[in-house]
Each structure stands twice: as structure tokens, then as C-alpha cells.
Amino acid sequence: MRGSGSVLKVLALGVITLAITLLGLLVCTFVIGRIMPIDPVVAAVGDKASAETYAAAREALGLDRPLYVQFWRYVAGVVQGDLGLSTASGRSVAEDIGRAFPATVELATLAILVGTMLGVPLGVYAAHKRNRWPDHLIRITSLIGYSIPIFWLGLIALLVFYAELGWVSGPGRIGTVYRYTLQEWSGFLLIDTLRAGDTGAFRSAFSHLILPATLLGYVSLAYIARMTRGFMIDELSKEYVTTARIKGASEARVLWLHALPNVMVPLVTVIALSFGHLLEGAVLTETVFAWPGIGLYITSSLFTADMPAVLGGTLVVGVCFVALNKLAELLYPLLDPRTRAT
Amino acid sequence: MSASILANEPRSRREARMRQLKTSIWRVLRNPSTFFGGAIILLLIVMAAAAPLLATHDPVATNLSDRLAAPGAKHWLGTDQLGRDIYSRLLYGAQPTLAIVLLVIGISAPVGLAVGLLAGYLGGWVEALLMRLTDIVLAFPRLILALALVAVLKPGLINAVIAIAITAWPNYARIARAEALALRNAEYVLAARGLGMGDAQIMTGQIMPALLPSVAVRATLDMAGIILTAAGLGFLGLGAQPPLAEWGTMISSGRDFIFDAWWVAAVPGIAILVVSLGFNLMGDGLRDVLDPKHHE
Numbered sequence: 001m002r003g004s005g006s007v008l009k010v011l012a013l014g015v016i017t018l019a020i021t022l023l024g025l026l027v028c029t030f031v032i033g034r035i036m037p038i039d040p041v042v043a044a045v046g047d048k049a050s051a052e053t054y055a056a057a058r059e060a061l062g063l064d065r066p067l068y069v070q071f072w073r074y075v076a077g078v079v080q081g082d083l084g085l086s087t088a089s090g091r092s093v094a095e096d097i098g099r100a101f102p103a104t105v106e107l108a109t110l111a112i113l114v115g116t117m118l119g120v121p122l123g124v125y126a127a128h129k130r131n132r133w134p135d136h137l138i139r140i141t142s143l144i145g146y147s148i149p150i151f152w153l154g155l156i157a158l159l160v161f162y163a164e165l166g167w168v169s170g171p172g173r174i175g176t177v178y179r180y181t182l183q184e185w186s187g188f189l190l191i192d193t194l195r196a197g198d199t200g201a202f203r204s205a206f207s208h209l210i211l212p213a214t215l216l217g218y219v220s221l222a223y224i225a226r227m228t229r230g231f232m233i234d235e236l237s238k239e240y241v242t243t244a245r246i247k248g249a250s251e252a253r254v255l256w257l258h259a260l261p262n263v264m265v266p267l268v269t270v271i272a273l274s275f276g277h278l279l280e281g282a283v284l285t286e287t288v289f290a291w292p293g294i295g296l297y298i299t300s301s302l303f304t305a306d307m308p309a310v311l312g313g314t315l316v317v318g319v320c321f322v323a324l325n326k327l328a329e330l331l332y333p334l335l336d337p338r339t340r341a342t
Numbered sequence: 343m344s345a346s347i348l349a350n351e352p353r354s355r356r357e358a359r360m361r362q363l364k365t366s367i368w369r370v371l372r373n374p375s376t377f378f379g380g381a382i383i384l385l386l387i388v389m390a391a392a393a394p395l396l397a398t399h400d401p402v403a404t405n406l407s408d409r410l411a412a413p414g415a416k417h418w419l420g421t422d423q424l425g426r427d428i429y430s431r432l433l434y435g436a437q438p439t440l441a442i443v444l445l446v447i448g449i450s451a452p453v454g455l456a457v458g459l460l461a462g463y464l465g466g467w468v469e470a471l472l473m474r475l476t477d478i479v480l481a482f483p484r485l486i487l488a489l490a491l492v493a494v495l496k497p498g499l500i501n502a503v504i505a506i507a508i509t510a511w512p513n514y515a516r517i518a519r520a521e522a523l524a525l526r527n528a529e530y531v532l533a534a535r536g537l538g539m540g541d542a543q544i545m546t547g548q549i550m551p552a553l554l555p556s557v558a559v560r561a562t563l564d565m566a567g568i569i570l571t572a573a574g575l576g577f578l579g580l581g582a583q584p585p586l587a588e589w590g591t592m593i594s595s596g597r598d599f600i601f602d603a604w605w606v607a608a609v610p611g612i613a614i615l616v617v618s619l620g621f622n623l624m625g626d627g628l629r630d631v632l633d634p635k636h637h638e
Contacts, residue, residue: 024478152611
């Protein structure tokens with residue numbers, strides 16, 4: 001089959017460029033790690049260590065080897081899931097990140113759900129009301145979403161919805177009373193609390209999650225609504241839409257059942273891309289909401305100058321970002337039968 | 343293009359150029375996005391330039407007896423935890439914001455333009471190498487790469503600029519490459535080659551001018567992102583260092599008092615929002631104005 005052959009070719013090419021990009025990421029974090037002004041040996045043994053101790057530690061860390069050997073060791077370590085030890089706590093960076101990661105994924109997933117469920121209908125509606133006031137209103141809402149500093153929005157939202165109105169819980173992931181009784185299973189608190197059948201804990205987790213997720217969702221809504229509008233305007237100018245209208249299909253039917261399914265393929269790409277951007281927004285949002293995810297891990301490691309932790313976190317976020325972009329790129333030919341034809 | 347202006351033929355090249363410029367300026371002014379965006383950007387420039395004249399207080403002078411004062415007659419926008427006047431700090435804060443934007447664009451746009459031009463025009467292994475490098479830098483989320491870079495370079499305004507510039511050039515490279523690729527074999531370029539022009543001359547004299555409008559639009563749209571990234575770095579304590587008034591840093595210092603003295607964090611945040619909205623409106627409008635596909 002020629003069709004599946006070309007899909008395989010696209011996949012193979014994708015895997016190769018992915019490998020080169022990932023190697024590039026490793027070079028970046030390695031180089032950043034080497035140019036830092038903090039001597040990693042001093043960080044490990046302290047500045048009062050004797051010359052012998054210093055030399056021994058230097059050898060133990062492999063820093064006396066040529067750069068390419070060091071790089072090879074670094075890559076070999078990363079491939080085996082070894083991101084080094086935190087200079088602040090002495091714990092494994094990979095394990096720490098493994099613990100923080102589900103919190104970020106949980107936050108980003110709910111955010112993308114909010115962004116998609118609101119952004120797509122808004123974009124469709126804006127396309128329908130093109131160049132009239134609802135379209136302008138949606139456009140301004142989107143532009144504000146693009147322009148707002150998310151950490152500031154977080155602070156103001158905490159002030160309004162937590163301190164003044166008391167609708168949601170404040171910073172953190174779950175109420176203190178549940179923190180020690182909760183049995184972690186998946187790392188996703190909404191799932192873990194449901195699994196344990198603890199409705200109180202579930203409610204607490206949800207009321208902590210909803211505000212940061214909605215704010216992050218708003219930022220992705222801005223992008224999703226805008227792209228949906230553009231795709232829909234293109235689609236609505238096509239002949240089959242005119243045909244459907246002439247045949248007497250209602251405008252709602254034309255919009256939601258005829259045109260929207262045809263823009264789903266590029267939309268999936270947009271949603272995958274905005275998921276990647278959410279990881280970035282999550283760093284600042286997590287800092288404001290004391291959300292124990294990978295963003296808070298990176299920023300709190302910055303203050304202790306814990307470079308292995310910062311670079312490990314950077315690498316993991318970079319890899320996720322690359323993977324999501326690649327996924328978006330690969331989904332396209334897989335979902336759209338038209339691009340499969342040779 | 344409107345018919346009245348073209349009713350008679352321009353008599354010289356100069357006149358044609360002037361007319362074209364006039365039409366463009368008219369279009370930019372008539373478009374509500376560019377109009378409001380331009381007004382906001384102008385306001386930012388005035389704030390930065392006239393801060394010493396407009397300020398009511400010294401932006402770094404502390405006055406502990408007046409700390410966390412609510413907005414009022416004495417302090418129009420209140421004071422922060424050290425009793426510094428927020429209105430005056432807000433005005434002075436326009437300076438680092440404008441400086442960061444101009445420096446980052448000034449570094450990243452020419453670099454990206456050069457990389458994209460070389461890649462698109464020369465092709466072959468030069469293109470493969472340069473574009474792979476571009477993709478690798480693009481593979482990092484911007485703020486996170488800037489964060490890691492500033493962390494090793496040591497926090498500060500200049501290092502923040504360097505870090506953001508390192509993350510900003512690939513976008514220009516991509517645009518410049520795509521357009522240079524399309525122009526590489528355009529007839530006027532072939533003609534120039536036929537006249538004996540060398541590659542360097544063709545790239546700088548013939549192709550580069552054609553790339554400038556798209557790069558300019560991209561730069562305007564990018565400015566909002568640069569302001570947000572710089573503010574984010576400032577918020578995390580990695581950008582401008584105290585006592586310098588910088589909006590992101592001001593929000594960060596207001597964070598601890600958000601429930602008691604909301605104005606300390608709220609005011610600079612509104613400034614960031616308005617300014618970055620201004621650049622987004624400008625970029626959005628410019629794209630419509632300069633892109634002939636959008637003309638109706």
C-alpha cells in the first residue's frame with residue numbers, strides 16, 4: 001500500500017529529526033552546565049576542603065576527563081534516567097522530578113480541557129459572527145489572554161476568589177488535613193482521592209486545582225479560539241457549505257456538523273501545541289500557587305543555586321515540549337486522509 | 343489601494359514612493375488595532391522619556407513612615423513596603439521595559455535575519471546545519487531556557503536581555519529562510535546574477551530588503567512576548583535587581599502583601615498588561631495592513 005508506506009516514511013523521518021533535536025537539547029543543557037560560574041566540585045565538598053579532597057571529588061565526578069568523555073557520560077546517564085544528584089538536598093534529581101511531574105500534568109490537563117471546551121465554541125461563534133461585535137469581543141478577549149502576565153493574573157485571582165469571595169482554596173495542592181492520610185497511587189490527586197473513595201479529599205483537591213487550571217486554560221483559550229476562528233472562516237467559504245445551506249440545512253447544523261469536523265485535524269495540532277506552551281505558563285503559575293510541580297521545582301532550585309536540579313528540570317520540560325510538537329506534526333498525516341495520498 | 347490617489351500617474355520614482363508611503367501611513371492610522379496599539383506604545387515612550395518630569399517622588403527613596411499607604415492625594419497609586427511612591431516607580435519602570443524590548447530586538451532580529459538569509463539563499467549543508475540549530479533552540483520553551491541561562495549567567499538586567507535574545511532569534515531565522523528560499527530564483531534575482539553580482543551583493547542588496555517587512559511585523563508581535571518573559575524573569579528575581587524600578591520585580595515585591603495592600607502588585611501588572619496589549623494590537627494590525635491577502 002502506497003498510503004501506509006508514506007506514513008511510515010514520515011514516521012521514520014520524524015524519529016530521525018526527533019533524535020537530532022533531543023541530542024541538541026542535551027548539548028544545550030550540558031554546555032549551560034559547564035559554563036556556570038559555580039564550581040561543581042566546591043558545591044559538592046565545600047570551600048574549606050583540602051586540596052586532596054578537592055582532587056578526589058573532581059576525579060569522582062569525572063571532571064578531570066576530556067569534555068567529550070564527560071558529555072558521553074552525561075548522555076549515557078540521562079538515557080538511563082540519571083539526571084545527577086541535587087547539590088542542595090543530595091537526592092536524585094530524576095526521582096524528585098518524577099514526584100513533581102504528575103502535579104504539573106494534572107494542572108496542564110485540566111487547563112487544556114478548559115481551554116478547548118471554551119476556546120473551540122468561541123472560535124466557531126466568532127467565525128459565524130465575523131466582523132460583528134461578538135467577533136470583536138472574542139478577539140479582544142483573546143488578545144488580552146496573549147498579553148496578560150500569568151503570574152500577576154494568578155495573584156489577583158487569589159485575592160478575589162480566595163481571599164475576598166472564598167469560592168476556592170488557596171495555594172497548595174490539597175488541604176493540610178488530607179495531606180498525610182492520602183495514599184498516592186497515580187500521583188494525580190483527583191484520581192487518587194476518587195480511588196480511595198474520600199469525597200472530602202477529592203473536593204479539597206478540586207478546589208485547589210480549579211483556579212490555577214482555569215487561569216492557565218484562559219491563556220490557551222486565547223490561542224485555540226483564534227486559530228479555530230481562522231480555520232472556520234476558511235472552511236465556511238467552501239462550496240460544500242453553500243450546497244448544505246441551499247439544501248436547507250440550519251446554520252447551526254452547517255457550523256457544528258458540516259464545517260467543524262473538517263477543521264478538527266488542524267485543531268488537534270493546535271491543541272497539542274498549546275499543551276506544550278502550558279508547560280511554560282505552568283512554571284510561573286506553580287510559583288504563585290505553591291503548586292508542587294516541575295515548575296516550582298525549577299524555580300525553587302534556582303534560589304539554592306542547585307544547577308543539576310535546574311538543568312534536569314529544564315531538560316525534562318524541553319523533552320516534553322519537543323515530544324508534543326512532534327506528536328502534533330505526526331498526528332496531522334495520520335488523521336487527515338487527504339495528506340496520505342501520494 | 344484607493345482609486346483617487348492613483349487617478350494620475352506619478353511623474354517620478356520619488357513621487358511614487360511618497361504616494362506609497364502616504365497610503366501606508368493612512369492605512370496604519372485608519373486601522374483601529376494599529377491606532378490604539380500605536381497610542382499605547384507612544385504613551386510608553388513618553389513615560390520612559392519624561393519620567394523625571396512627570397514623577398512626583400524619587401522612585402528609589404524609601405520612607406518607612408509612609409509604607410503600604412493606600413492610593414490617595416499624597417501618593418496617587420499608593421506606596422510599597424518601603425514607602426516608595428508607586429506612581430513614580432511605575433513611570434521609571436517604563437525605562438527598563440523599553441530598553442529590554444529594544445535591546446532584545448536589536449540583537450535577535452539581525453542575527454535571525456542573517457541566519458535565515460544564509461540558510462535560504464545558500465541552501466545545501468549550510469541550510470541543514472543552520473536550520474537544525476534553529477529548531478534545537480526553538481525546542482526549548484522560551485521562559486525556561488531564559489531561566490536556565492540567567493541562572494548560570496547571574497541575575498541582572500543585561501543578562502536577562504542576553505538570555506531572552508538567545509531564545510528570540512530562531513523565529514526571525516525561520517521567516518527569513520522561508521522568504522529567501524522563495525526569492526532565491528525569482529526573476530529579478532536571476533537578472534542581478536546575470537548582471538554579474540556576487541552572492542554577497544545579491545543577499546544584502548536584493549533579497550534582504552524584501553525580507554524586512556515580515557521581520558518587522560514579527561518583531562512587533564514578538565515585543566509583547568519579550569515584555570512578558572522579562573517581567574516573568576523579574577518576578578522570579580532573575581531580572582532587574584532592586585532598587586531599580588522594574589514592573590515584574592515590583593509585582594514580586596507586592597506578592598507578600600497581596601491580601602493587605604493589593605495596589606503594590608496590581609498597579610505594575612496592569613501596566614505590563616496594557617503595554618503588551620499595545621504591542622499585540624500593533625503587530626496584529628500591521629500584519630493586516632502589510633499583508634495584501636487581508637485587503638478588502
